[in-house]
Amino acid sequence: MATVVRDKAMGVPLKSLFETIIDFESYPQFLPEVVSAKATGKGKKVRVDFELEVIKRFEYTLEFVISEPTEVKWSLMKSNFFKTNDGLWLLKEIPSGVEAHYELEVAFGFLVPGWVTKKMTEVSLPTMFDRFEKRAAGK
Numbered sequence: 001m002a003t004v005v006r007d008k009a010m011g012v013p014l015k016s017l018f019e020t021i022i023d024f025e026s027y028p029q030f031l032p033e034v035v036s037a038k039a040t041g042k043g044k045k046v047r048v049d050f051e052l053e054v055i056k057r058f059e060y061t062l063e064f065v066i067s068e069p070t071e072v073k074w075s076l077m078k079s080n081f082f083k084t085n086d087g088l089w090l091l092k093e094i095p096s097g098v099e100a101h102y103e104l105e106v107a108f109g110f111l112v113p114g115w116v117t118k119k120m121t122e123v124s125l126p127t128m129f130d131r132f133e134k135r136a137a138g139k
Contacts, residue, residue: 004104008129014091014098016139018069020132021089024048030135031128047077054124060085083107100129 010017020026024046027034035051046064051057060079066072070092076085084107092099102125 002104002106004102004106004125006102006125006129008100008102008133009094009096009098010100010129010133010136011097012133012136012139014093015069016136017098017100017132018072018091019139020136021072022046022064022066024064026135030131033124058082081108100132102129 024037024039027037027050033052033054035053035057036049037051038049040047040049044066046066047061048064049059049061051059058079058081060082061077062074062085063077064072064074071088071090073088074086076082079085084105086106087102087104090101092101104125
């Protein structure tokens with residue numbers, strides 16, 4: 001199991017970043033590894049079926065619990081790849097924009113080489129943060 005925690009100050013309004021995070025179906029537009037994202041449900045609980053391509057193509061469903069405008073948590077519902085995929089975003093307004101806190105706990109349903117785990121959890125994370133920030137800046 002891999003656990004990742006990351007904090008970053010982003011120069012965007014909290015509301016814009018929050019709206020970017022919960023606009024799940026737009027993820028394929030700015031996260032190249034996301035092939036598709038289909039959300040069902042509205043309000044505080046939303047299920048999203050994702051299809052990703054990172055080394056191989058796989059599918060999974062997350063249930064998001066949304067606490068406007070500062071917290072988004074998720075839990076894995078089903079997957080053909082992950083055993084665990086739980087995490088959260090916590091957002092805090094600061095004078096220069098927003099402090100974003102991100103946590104991810106992930107485990108795979110079968111043996112995955114360490115370099116693959118590292119790529120998915122550590123190497124890709126800074127790039128993902130930059131893409132969320134850039135997308136939020138355009139809102």
